[in-house]
Amino acid sequence: MRITAGCTPASAADLADADLFDPAFHAAGDPHAVWARMRADAPLHRQVLSDGRAFTSVTRYADACRVLGDHRAFTSERGSILTQLGHDDISAGQMLVSTDPPRHGELRRPLNGKLTARALADWEGRIRQAVTHFLAPARDGGVWDVAQRAYDLPMTVAGALMGVPESDWDDLVRWTAMAAAPDDETFRVGTSGAATLAIAHHQLFEFFAQTLRTRRTEGPGENLIGHLMTMDAGGAKLSDAEVIYNCYSLLLGANATTPHTVSGTLLALSENEDQLRKAAEDPALIPGLVEEGLRWTSPASSFLRYAVEDTELSGGRVPAGEAVAVWIGSANRDEDVFTDPYRFDLLRADNRHIAFGHGPHYCLGATLARVTFRILFEEFLAGFRSVEPAGPPQHLKSVFIAGMTSLPVVTAPR
Template sequence: MRLTPGPPREIDLDGVDLFDLDLYTEGDPHPVWDAMRERAPLHHQVLPDGREFWSVTRFEDVCRVLGDHREFTSERGTVPTHLGADDVAAGVLLTSTDPPRHTEVRRPLGAKLTARAVKSWEDSIRRTIVRFLAPALDGEPFDLAEQALLLPALVTGPLLGIPEKDWAELVQLTAMVTAPSDPHFRTGSEAATLAIAHHELVTYVREWVLSRRKSGFEDDSLLHHLMNVRPGGAPLTDEEIALDGYSILLGANVTTPHTVSGTVHALMERPEQFDKAQADPTLIPNLVEEGLRWTSAACNFMRYAVDDVEIAGGTIPARGAVVAWIGSANRDASRFPDPHTFDITRANAKRQVAFGFGPHFCIGAPLARLTLRVFFEELLQHFGSIEPAGEPQHLRSYFIAGMTHLPITAQKRRTP
């Protein structure tokens, strides 16, 4: 998906197809979202197969849909790939569960992922990122987007309790879930790709749990911690652990790589921003926030209206599916002046909703922010310049905004 919009053009909102994968792979959805925010903040679309959904694109409406589980439930599915068929794991899978159960499972896990808790991992993360960036410093072409797909596993694999030999396979499987139509990850049809990936990921966590129970081995990993969570006072079943572990693996792997590559691409397009961050490292935390806003890697989330809901000047009927477009909310000019300008000094960049909003706000946000901050600290310290070495290739997905290829060449920074 293009992150820098092309020139303005006339948009026929009656003919817009928000499920057109070409719009995100080769096209430019931002002018479409701009027009929707202005002229159709509640947009209704019926797909050729009869499935229908409503879309909200303004910042305040996106926050309302994601923030109020009494009006908009997660317990029928939360991603557009489930549209038309209720999620069979709804009410159990962490991402497809409403409070209070969602809170009871999430709270003890969240205690392991606070900003204070993850601070102790900073040195380890820094060593990992230094090793990750080292091959790019020889001046040869380096495909940042392709290599970055593995970056979250390098960082979170040890924290999750996942052995290194399994990282690459799990990254591939999580990519298959979030971009089942992309030729890099597709295996047969889109439906087959989703089914295979879902089965393999759930089976992996289930077998991980069984092996831990048999061995009696205990550690401080997040997956092991999940085995001790007791919502409502009762322990999770192995199947519930497997499904919630699946949620954690997805959350750990699917967005950070695309935030990295999209933000680096923005800096290559705007070398003055690169120079500004390099000259003043105190800007790096805000660079991270602007990168999150700019890329909005989790492009949308879906909910279902519990009853008829009036919103954005219209009505979503009871049980109607509504897609909250995060990529649009983060370019809403009423919240982010001059929203299509990438500006690392933006005063309110941290108000972005790239991590979601409300009960399902990303549980791993503190770890993601730490990883991104350390990544750009190391990149700006060691890289004197970054240049494109080929055209980026965009992910074929209407759920995750990202890249599969971003060839770059880098020059080492000269020390005084």
């Protein structure tokens, strides 16, 4: 998805013609202009597809928080991703992202302890090693593609946490990219996004099913997969299907979003040299840089919910049964919440972004992501004095993930 420094609101005609369900629009168009118009004039914008399916877009920050935070009024169990529109979610009630409380809490609580700041403290050395490897091509001062290289970064940490052999990491990175953006030519198999998604799901689910069979024989291991196999959730062990679904959910959550905050924040620093300079001069500002990078990139672009009952939002009433798409990138540019929202500002006060979601489904891996980003920018700012684009970025075709497939840059070592 295009990450713009400024925004010219779309005209009424542009708003009528904008197809937010089209992955290509998010790569070639400017959703920020459309979202700005929606926030101002159509905060509940209904789009009907040619096949009769329909969804309502929520673009204001307050409405986004209401929809994501109120599971009684808006359920995640009929699908949590816009591409699932109109199709039942077979993982409902079994996978974290497609399960409402109280079952969601029963699944989540045993995992929380494994991903706290204290639990992850011993992993900082490994994360710093992964970041050093990620930055290796930058040190010769030549052109390197930060977006392409960033796809491999989260797997080096998530793979180790899950106990997945390193020999399988490349396949898992490719399959999760296919699952997150099946319509993008970079990952598509053949000519069909639907076929690409089916292949990705088959490969990932079969991989975790085989892993589960092996560990049932050899022992679960001291890692996240082993924890899923042995933990109690609501007084019972997880079924094999629940273990497999949640292995998929954890891996997709790590691999699908993290790369795009890395590349998108570096692009923002290339366009705002004063911000890079401030962070380099005062490392205490790096946490603020991380939070502004998350707000700016909003890599999890949209979430889907269904209205359980007629519910009033700021733009009117959402009828029971209606599919509601929450646009995170729009909420994180809401003028009523963020002063000068189209300015990248690491000193931004009270940065209440919802890049990690909001409410019961707040990202389980948020702490790990923040640690990874902090270490990455510590290493980058200590080792490099500038980053400059060496070619145009290629934006991802996806309604789910905002990011890039390519961003060639030149980085000047200190």
